Amino acid sequence: MEAIAFYVLAVLAVASAIVVIVHRNPVMSALALAVNLVTIAGFYLVLRAQFVALLQVIVYAGAILVLIVFVIMLLNLREELKARSPGTFQKWLGPILALVFAVVLGRAMLAHAAPSFPAPVPGFGTAAALGIDLFSRFYYPFEVVSLLLVVAMVGAVLLAKRRL
Amino acid sequence: MADFDLVLVLPATALAAFALLTLLFAPLFRGQGRALGGVGLLGIAVSAAATARLWPAAGAGARIATAGGMVRVDAFGLFFTLVLLAIGALTVVASFRFLEREQADHGEFYALVLLALAGMVVMVQTTHLLMVLVGLEVFSLALYVLTGLTRGRARSVESALKYFLLGAFSSGFFVYGLALLYGAAGSLDLVRIGAAAASDPSPMLWIGAGLVLVGLAFKIGVVPFHHWIPDVYQGAPTNVAAFMATATKTAAFAVLLRFLVGAFGPSHEAWAPLVTWLSILTMTVANLVALAQTNVKRLLAYSSVGHAGYLMIALVCRPEDGVRAILFYLVSYAFMTLGAFLCAAAVGRGDARSEPGYDLGSWAGLGWRRKGLGVAMSLFLFSLAGIPPTAGFLGKYVIFQSAMRSHEYLLAVVGVLNAVVAAGYYLRVVVAIWMREPETEEEPYPVPVSLAAVLVAAAAGVLVLGLVPGPLLDLLGRLAAGLV
Numbered sequence: 201m202e203a204i205a206f207y208v209l210a211v212l213a214v215a216s217a218i219v220v221i222v223h224r225n226p227v228m229s230a231l232a233l234a235v236n237l238v239t240i241a242g243f244y245l246v247l248r249a250q251f252v253a254l255l256q257v258i259v260y261a262g263a264i265l266v267l268i269v270f271v272i273m274l275l276n277l278r279e280e281l282k283a284r285s286p287g288t289f290q291k292w293l294g295p296i297l298a299l300v301f302a303v304v305l306g307r308a309m310l311a312h313a314a315p316s317f318p319a320p321v322p323g324f325g326t327a328a329a330l331g332i333d334l335f336s337r338f339y340y341p342f343e344v345v346s347l348l349l350v351v352a353m354v355g356a357v358l359l360a361k362r363r364l
Numbered sequence: 365m366a367d368f369d370l371v372l373v374l375p376a377t378a379l380a381a382f383a384l385l386t387l388l389f390a391p392l393f394r395g396q397g398r399a400l401g402g403v404g405l406l407g408i409a410v411s412a413a414a415t416a417r418l419w420p421a422a423g424a425g426a427r428i429a430t431a432g433g434m435v436r437v438d439a440f441g442l443f444f445t446l447v448l449l450a451i452g453a454l455t456v457v458a459s460f461r462f463l464e465r466e467q468a469d470h471g472e473f474y475a476l477v478l479l480a481l482a483g484m485v486v487m488v489q490t491t492h493l494l495m496v497l498v499g500l501e502v503f504s505l506a507l508y509v510l511t512g513l514t515r516g517r518a519r520s521v522e523s524a525l526k527y528f529l530l531g532a533f534s535s536g537f538f539v540y541g542l543a544l545l546y547g548a549a550g551s552l553d554l555v556r557i558g559a560a561a562a563s564d565p566s567p568m569l570w571i572g573a574g575l576v577l578v579g580l581a582f583k584i585g586v587v588p589f590h591h592w593i594p595d596v597y598q599g600a601p602t603n604v605a606a607f608m609a610t611a612t613k614t615a616a617f618a619v620l621l622r623f624l625v626g627a628f629g630p631s632h633e634a635w636a637p638l639v640t641w642l643s644i645l646t647m648t649v650a651n652l653v654a655l656a657q658t659n660v661k662r663l664l665a666y667s668s669v670g671h672a673g674y675l676m677i678a679l680v681c682r683p684e685d686g687v688r689a690i691l692f693y694l695v696s697y698a699f700m701t702l703g704a705f706l707c708a709a710a711v712g713r714g715d716a717r718s719e720p721g722y723d724l725g726s727w728a729g730l731g732w733r734r735k736g737l738g739v740a741m742s743l744f745l746f747s748l749a750g751i752p753p754t755a756g757f758l759g760k761y762v763i764f765q766s767a768m769r770s771h772e773y774l775l776a777v778v779g780v781l782n783a784v785v786a787a788g789y790y791l792r793v794v795v796a797i798w799m800r801e802p803e804t805e806e807e808p809y810p811v812p813v814s815l816a817a818v819l820v821a822a823a824a825g826v827l828v829l830g831l832v833p834g835p836l837l838d839l840l841g842r843l844a845a846g847l848v
Contacts, residue, residue, distance in 0.1 A: 355509030
């Protein structure tokens with residue numbers, strides 16, 4: 201059951217990710233990104249991380265995607281639609297190399313027995329378990345991430361404010 | 365939080381706290397960036413004092429873990445912290461007048477430099493790859509912003525965007541690698557990863573390690589992941605380029621040492637051929653391309669890529685020689701590259717569209733009009749070229765010596781040949797400074813006192829390390845023991 205869910209989600213995730221980068225209409229790319237983000241939430245569910253799956257839908261598929269669509273709406277799209285990327289050899293080389301890499305990766309993984317993972321403890325994936333982990337084992341990286349947000353805020357103001 | 369000890373994490377937290385103080389004071393000191401720079405400098409001093417306080421215990425060989433195993437206080441990490449703080453302090457002082465001249469005198473600059481330093485300190489004082497990732501992201505994001513600081517210049521904005529896109533892409537590689545490593549080893553701690561590599565190396569572990577290497581190679585600027593470096597160093601404000609070229613490379617090499625020589629040390633023969641060829645490729649490509657450069661910033665950018673190649677030679681060598689060589693080279697590299705970029709900052713003239721002041725032509729005859737600057741730049745270039753009695757000569761000597769001792773003759777020969785090629789383009793700048801007639805009537809900028817002080821300090825560093833390297837080399841020899 202889990203395996204079927206995984207493979208369906210995997211096909212959807214890869215297909216939607218390809219649409220995001222190849223489609224010329226940014227609105228379509230944004231919608232494909234929404235599909236992609238939801239399938240990733242699906243992966244989290246398969247892994248029994250239900251709280252993270254919920255956050256993924258609310259924050260990424262919800263809030264951030266709305267923001268992206270708003271930005272696309274505010275920008276002038278006509279120019280973007282007209283712009284054609286030049287047909288360089290990189291356009292063909294990139295996908296081919298990616299495919300080769302995927303095959304090598306897949307073969308290497310399949311050739312070797314998968315490492316055994318510990319069974320999830322009871323209560324795994326709930327908001328309570330995540331919160332306890334975050335504030336007991338991982339409190340220090342959690343605090344340092346707040347510096348990342350400070351940098352992002354200061355940087356956004358510094359780069360975008362009309363008059364400083 | 366039973367194991368949390370503020371004293372042990374003070375080097376990073378002091379930097380973050382003073383960065384926030386700088387932001388708090390920023391509205392009070394509009395248009396007086398130097399005052400905020402003073403606050404930043406104070407933060408660096410406090411952090412350095414906190415680091416020095418930890419030194420006696422760690423210097424005796426203690427390795428203290430704190431914050432749930434996320435922070436590791438050892439002599440190796442503290443040494444890197446001090447080097448990074450020195451680079452940060454020199455950058456801050458050099459930026460006082462430079463930012464005023466560039467009309468980018470925002471107090472936020474000093475806050476971002478301090479936050480970037482905090483991220484780097486977090487990154488070097490840990491053996492946990494999760495902390496490495498968080499520190500890497502903090503300093504990378506700060507550097508993306510600093511690159512675009514001179515918003516009025518098209519090149520600055522362009523290079524910030526390029527850096528951001530490629531940097532985000534390389535972080536993707538790094539995170540993917542972490543995911544695979546976690547799957548293979550069940551932990552992101554380098555001690556556990558090293559144990560898994562020694563006992564049960566699965567393909568997943570190797571692929572994960574390879575992806576992490578790609579992420580680090582991007583930050584260091586190893587060929588073929590170097591394409592962003594010339595564009596970004598050329599576009600960024602020159603003081604930021606100086607900081608990036610030295611601090612980023614130093615911090616990333618600390619992680620690379622812990623990762624490759626520390627955790628994956630026992631499986632040396634598996635990765636040594638790869639690093640050998642990357643090193644040869646990096647040196648050769650960078651030095652050949654640098655020969656064709658006429659823009660001083662671009663030339664120094666390619667030179668920094670080339671130096672990454674020399675450093676990688678010692679990565680392959682026996683750890684007891686190689687680690688010491690890398691640490692010594694990084695310190696001398698920091699002084700000479702910082703000095704060379706800041707000399708360029710003192711000369712560079714430009715406007716929104718172009719920056720003719722960084723073309724080799726406008727350096728013609730500079731030595732006779734600004735003697736001190738000419739002498740300083742020549743000294744840094746001599747050191748970069750590896751001419752005695754400078755630190756650069758000794759750095760290269762120690763690296764090639766460790767290559768010979770480890771029987772890496774191919775690397776030693778290619779390295780020496782590259783040093784000869786590199787001398788060609790460094791000396792071209794020296795020739796322009798002293799032996800060519802000035803092309804413009806325009807009087808060069810006067811060198812502000814703060815910048816001159818930094819140049820003197822860097823020049824003193826280059827000379828002292830070149831003339832009396834013994835004490836530092838002795839100290840560094842003892843650091844190689846405790847990588848993970």
